[in-house]
Amino acid sequence: MKNSYQPTSRRRFLKKTLAGASLSALPVSLSAENALLLSIDSVEEGEAYWRQIRQQFGLRPNLILMNAANLCPSPRAVSEAVYAGTQDLDYDASFHNRKKFGELRTELRSKLANYLNVSIEEITLTRNTSESNNTIVQGLPLKEGDEVVLWEQNHPTNLLVWQVQARRTGFTVKVVSTPENPASPQELIDPFLQAFTPRTRLLSFSHISNTTGVAMPDELCKIAREKGILSMVDGAQSFGSRELDLSAIGCDFYTSSAHKWFLGPREMGILYVRQPLISELWPHLVAAGYEKHASDDIERLSSLGQQDIAKIPAFSKAVEFHEAIGQKQIAQRISSLASQLKEQIQSHFPQATLVTPVTKEMSGGVVIAQFPEQNHVQLFNQLYEQHHIACAPTGGLRFSPTIYNTPEEVTKVMDALTTLVS
Numbered sequence: 069m070k071n072s073y074q075p076t077s078r079r080r081f082l083k084k085t086l087a088g089a090s091l092s093a094l095p096v097s098l099s100a101e102n103a104l105l106l107s108i109d110s111v112e113e114g115e116a117y118w119r120q121i122r123q124q125f126g127l128r129p130n131l132i133l134m135n136a137a138n139l140c141p142s143p144r145a146v147s148e149a150v151y152a153g154t155q156d157l158d159y160d161a162s163f164h165n166r167k168k169f170g171e172l173r174t175e176l177r178s179k180l181a182n183y184l185n186v187s188i189e190e191i192t193l194t195r196n197t198s199e200s201n202n203t204i205v206q207g208l209p210l211k212e213g214d215e216v217v218l219w220e221q222n223h224p225t226n227l228l229v230w231q232v233q234a235r236r237t238g239f240t241v242k243v244v245s246t247p248e249n250p251a252s253p254q255e256l257i258d259p260f261l262q263a264f265t266p267r268t269r270l271l272s273f274s275h276i277s278n279t280t281g282v283a284m285p286d287e288l289c290k291i292a293r294e295k296g297i298l299s300m301v302d303g304a305q306s307f308g309s310r311e312l313d314l315s316a317i318g319c320d321f322y323t324s325s326a327h328k329w330f331l332g333p334r335e336m337g338i339l340y341v342r343q344p345l346i347s348e349l350w351p352h353l354v355a356a357g358y359e360k361h362a363s364d365d366i367e368r369l370s371s372l373g374q375q376d377i378a379k380i381p382a383f384s385k386a387v388e389f390h391e392a393i394g395q396k397q398i399a400q401r402i403s404s405l406a407s408q409l410k411e412q413i414q415s416h417f418p419q420a421t422l423v424t425p426v427t428k429e430m431s432g433g434v435v436i437a438q439f440p441e442q443n444h445v446q447l448f449n450q451l452y453e454q455h456h457i458a459c460a461p462t463g464g465l466r467f468s469p470t471i472y473n474t475p476e477e478v479t480k481v482m483d484a485l486t487t488l489v490s
């Protein structure tokens with residue numbers, strides 16, 4: 069399944085050496101040789117490392133941005149690449165100068181395929197998760213009598229869009245609820261098992277819910293496959309926040325955006341379709357050049373007319389940024405910050421309801437809590453206006469920390485909440 073692009077051996081770990089080395093120039097110019105050589109043997113050294121990573125971002129000083137589930141800033145290397153690509157196009161917008169962006173697109177798809185452990189033939193680019201989801205929903209030739217099983221916590225682009233399409237073509241949508249405080253992954257799986265029938269053609273769920281922070285078990289995809297049911301994973305909250313191996317997960321479709329946890333350019337997304345299924349899908353949009361693609365060419369599904377090709381090299385930089393730090397390290401850091409948030413919410417606010425499961429097995433970077441008798445929208449506004457803390461009023465108060473956040477910021481969030489929630 070692997071393709072030609074191979075990251076260097078630095079991919080999965082940070083080597084022990086160079087404690088205190090100057091990293092100011094680090095992922096700004098992410099060449100293959102530019103390994104992250106840092107000791108993370110102690111917590112202190114680990115924090116020094118993450119501070120260096122934070123410095124790669126042009127964040128507003130004193131702003132505590134904990135809203136990765138919604139939108140992330142890019143590291144400078146990525147935003148500079150957007151700017152450089154734009155300048156390049158503005159300098160020479162000829163067909164001749166633009167040709168290289170086609171090659172860069174292939175290189176990017178190859179890097180993404182490697183990152184996700186699938187083949188380049190199975191990855192294409194879209195504008196965001198919404199578009200990727202719609203490509204599958206509108207592309208699959210489902211008919212009356214077919215059944216689609218969805219998780220109640222799916223984002224509207226993976227719930228409402230199925231319901232609208234069902235009205236049009238006559239298939240049936242079944243929406244499945246899962247327990248509020250799941251005690252085990254099996255409790256998340258069982259309601260789906262009960263919903264499947266011989267008519268079920270597809271199962272679609274959010275990898276991690278944006279409204280509760282619950283992470284669905286990957287195992288669902290394998291179970292579906294065994295029953296001859298297609299599986300679609302909405303990865304808006306997992307791409308860039310956890311270790312991903314789509315081949316191991318065994319899903320048929322995976323969708324995501326570059327501009328959330330992946331820290332990539334805005335309005336870029338990915339779509340994975342397992343090879344044998346590509347030719348079964350209708351395009352949701354047909355533009356000039358559509359017919360030059362064979363039916364089993366996934367690029368056929370990304371026939372979108374003129375796109376902002378300047379962002380392609382920037383998306384590549386974002387992949388390099390993740391590879392340089394390592395998927396595992398990023399996932400562990402996010403998980404550690406999310407755990408700190410959960411622990412501190414529980415200890416500071418025993419009256420609050422932690423909507424997100426505590427266990428790492430059933431959660432990711434999204435942390436949601438509800439504070440009794442509080443207006444969460446008001447709290448969300450007060451946190452920003454009075455304490456410079458950016459979160460979201462989704463499902464209660466939603467904090468989604470990522471690699472530019474720190475344990476000190478978690479403490480500051482608790483201090484601010486203490487002044488607001490009596």
Ligand SMILES: Cc1ncc(COP(=O)(O)O)c(C=O)c1O
Nearest residue numbers: 196197198223274278302304325
């Ligand atoms: C689970 C999920 N799916 C899809 C989306 C839509 O993402 P986008 O607006 O980037 O298309 C979101 C956005 O928050 C989401 O959380």
